[in-house]
Amino acid sequence: WRNPRCNGKLPPGSMGFPLLGETLQFFSRNTTNDIAPFLKERMKRYGPVFKTSIVGQPVIVLTDPDLNHFVFLQEGQLFQSWYPDTFTKILGRQNVGSLHGFMFKYLKNMVLSLFGPESLKKMLPEVERTACRRLQRWSIQETVELKEATAAMIFDLTAKKLISYDQDNAPQNLRENFVAFIKGLLSFPLDIPGTAYHKCLQGRKNAMKLLKNLLNERRAMPGKSRSDFFDFVLEELQKEGTILTEEIALDLMFLLLFASFETTSMALTLAVKFLSDDPSVLKKLCEEHEKILRNRENTDSGLTWKEYKSMTYTFQFINETVRLANIAPVIFRKAIREIHFKGYTIPAGWAIMVCPSAVHLNPAKYKDPLTFNPSRWEGVEINGATKNFMAFGGGMRFCVGADFAKVQMAVFLHCLVTKYRWEPIKGGNILRTPGLQLPDGFHIWLMEKTGMKVIARDSKGMEKKKTQVYHSAQQKATGISLTQHHHK
Numbered sequence: 001w002r003n004p005r006c007n008g009k010l011p012p013g014s015m016g017f018p019l020l021g022e023t024l025q026f027f028s029r030n031t032t033n034d035i036a037p038f039l040k041e042r043m044k045r046y047g048p049v050f051k052t053s054i055v056g057q058p059v060i061v062l063t064d065p066d067l068n069h070f071v072f073l074q075e076g077q078l079f080q081s082w083y084p085d086t087f088t089k090i091l092g093r094q095n096v097g098s099l100h101g102f103m104f105k106y107l108k109n110m111v112l113s114l115f116g117p118e119s120l121k122k123m124l125p126e127v128e129r130t131a132c133r134r135l136q137r138w139s140i141q142e143t144v145e146l147k148e149a150t151a152a153m154i155f156d157l158t159a160k161k162l163i164s165y166d167q168d169n170a171p172q173n174l175r176e177n178f179v180a181f182i183k184g185l186l187s188f189p190l191d192i193p194g195t196a197y198h199k200c201l202q203g204r205k206n207a208m209k210l211l212k213n214l215l216n217e218r219r220a221m222p223g224k225s226r227s228d229f230f231d232f233v234l235e236e237l238q239k240e241g242t243i244l245t246e247e248i249a250l251d252l253m254f255l256l257l258f259a260s261f262e263t264t265s266m267a268l269t270l271a272v273k274f275l276s277d278d279p280s281v282l283k284k285l286c287e288e289h290e291k292i293l294r295n296r297e298n299t300d301s302g303l304t305w306k307e308y309k310s311m312t313y314t315f316q317f318i319n320e321t322v323r324l325a326n327i328a329p330v331i332f333r334k335a336i337r338e339i340h341f342k343g344y345t346i347p348a349g350w351a352i353m354v355c356p357s358a359v360h361l362n363p364a365k366y367k368d369p370l371t372f373n374p375s376r377w378e379g380v381e382i383n384g385a386t387k388n389f390m391a392f393g394g395g396m397r398f399c400v401g402a403d404f405a406k407v408q409m410a411v412f413l414h415c416l417v418t419k420y421r422w423e424p425i426k427g428g429n430i431l432r433t434p435g436l437q438l439p440d441g442f443h444i445w446l447m448e449k450t451g452m453k454v455i456a457r458d459s460k461g462m463e464k465k466k467t468q469v470y471h472s473a474q475q476k477a478t479g480i481s482l483t484q485h486h487h488k
């Protein structure tokens with residue numbers, strides 16, 4: 001195991017113990033915003049490219065911006081998506097990668113049209129209504145566990161858009177099943193009743209059943225077109241010679257819902273934490289949004305697309321948030337054939353670990369990389385991925401929901417800073433395990449519970465409601481409190 005066969009020279013690095021490889025070191029927690037110690041130590045010892053072995057799989061780790069970018073660009077040519085077996089097992093699929101291939105070739109345009117600029121333009125008022133309503137609700141609550149609350153908000157909106165699912169009036173709770181699924185993803189794989197792993201499998205099963213019922217209900221009641229994912233699937237399934245099956249369609253549905261709410265809620269939670277930590281950033285963001293309101297003829301009219309597009313500092317703020325959030329700190333691929341580069345050989349079948357976190361925190365690319373500084377994006381046009389920015393992936397697999405995520409974040413921040421103020425109560429620190437990757441490329445990491453105390457504020461910025469009770473249920477729960485105010 002120590003010297004795997006190779007028709008050339010493998011990069012430096014250690015293959016660890018037999019079978020176990022360096023799995024344990026890889027999965028050890030990183031409680032900082034910095035590059036995971038697993039990567040940092042090895043980058044120091046071996047340089048930007050090294051070999052290792054994780055979950056029984058030989059892996060080449062790439063931490064250099066150019067090489068990472070190269071892998072994204074070679075998708076389908078030299079590399080393809082790959083997921084560790086534990087995930088394919090949870091999903092009950094032999095090869096989630098091929099499901100992705102399918103999604104890519106066949107349904108990507110559909111997803112893009114659902115979350116493309118034209119749809120987002122139409123969706124804007126609803127996104128704003130949703131954010132305002134949630135914040136209002138939070139402001140009469142004692143405190144809010146922020147990560148959970150934003151995840152609920154985003155899940156409900158996405159499910160409504162994708163499958164016209166109304167969480168408030170549905171007989172069964174689709175979101176609960178997703179929550180059970182996510183909680184168990186980091187657990188020990190012991191499938192007996194009561195364990196998180198068991199609940200994860202059950203959550204996945206129940207969610208799939210629910211999605212299937214919803215699809216069947218839709219099939220039984222064709223009626224008016226809602227122009228959502230289900231309409232598209234039903235139309236496609238009826239086509240002669242289609243390669244789409246109901247099973248694949250439901251799988252994709254599950255992945256899309258999952259891909260959208262964990263990621264965006266994580267980013268929003270960190271955004272609020274960064275704002276809480278830096279009053280000068282908050283001041284600048286407030287100024288941008290209050291100016292939008294000031295320039296309006298009618299202060300109560302909703303956000304327009306033009307106003308959204310004018311949020312220059314907000315986009316810098318969002319870029320900086322996702323750069324530091326590193327929601328996908330590493331992304332896996334597999335070498336389709338033998339690859340030679342820089343004097344090294346990557347044997348066919350080896351996994352490749354692309355490391356966006358190493359790129360985003362590289363001091364040669366970002367001055368003081370651990371400092372949250374939205375202004376570093378001033379004048380930088382970012383629509384998609386670059387060699388130095390890959391928070392949403394890159395190449396052909398670039399995130400299809402990136403624009404949707406940005407709309408949701410910007411609109412939420414608009415409502416938050418123009419109508420509320422808040423106090424962090426506790427926490428919000430990141431506890432991540434860098435190695436766990438889910439279909440769609442997201443790493444699951446744990447975050448200390450975060451909470452908000454929400455207070456309404458009046459036209460003079462004075463507190464309207466004095467509700468300041470700590471969210472109690474979670475031992476680790478933490479809070480941020482919000483105060484509502486009306487724009488002067």
Ligand code: HEM
Binds near residue numbers: 264322328399
């Ligand atoms: C802040 C929020 C988000 C972040 C940081 C993020 C990040 C990413 C990354 C890094 C990838 C590339 C994975 C890879 O190369 O293997 C990706 C792909 C993807 N994302 Fe996002 N994402 C976010 C929001 C969303 C949302 C809201 C949706 C759904 C509407 C979504 C749907 C997808 C899908 C379906 C793919 C796979 C695309 C493909 O394989 O071609 N994401 N995302």
